[in-house]
Amino acid sequence: MSTSISNPRVYAPGGDVTAQATAAITARRFVAISGNRTADGNLAVAPAAAGARTFGVAKHDANNGELVGVARDGVVKVTAGAAIAAGADVEVGTAGRVITATSGKVVGYAVTAATNNSDAEIALL
Known part of the structure; x- marks a missing residue:
């Protein structure tokens, strides 16, 4: 029996967050908070500026207004x-x-x- 686990994270409260894109976002790139919560109550994110603080990494592509998963740890x-x-x-x-x-x-x-x-x-x- 193998003891290796390919993806050990099953659930990480606060580790993965759903946010709303306020600009086009590309997967596997850093995003940052781009404003207050949206009208739908989601966190607002956009591509992170060079050298700046980040919120996490986009888990998939998203167009402006779409929801996007953000990896925040690990x-x-x-x-x-x-x-x-x-x-x-x-x-x-x-x-x-x-x-x-x-x-x-x-x-x-x-x-x-x-x-x-x-x-x-x-x-x-």
Whole structure:
């Protein structure tokens, strides 16, 4: 019997949140709070600005006004905006992609190395 678990998270209160997109959102990219709750009572999110604080990572694509799942903790796949070394602190680059931290807000660290436009496995802070 194998003891490996491919996806150990079954339910994580507050770890995964549903929000409403206030702009087009691309999966596996960082999002940030973009305003107060929407008229429907959902949290409002949009792509995160480079170097800024984030709310989490979009779990799927969403158009403006659509609901989007946001991963807020654990290790998640994020599209890299440049080469990243395993173990490096990371920040948000352009278009919500992840890059090696230089002067922006550190949002996590790379669990694995990644090349530009590939998936980086990031431990969120």
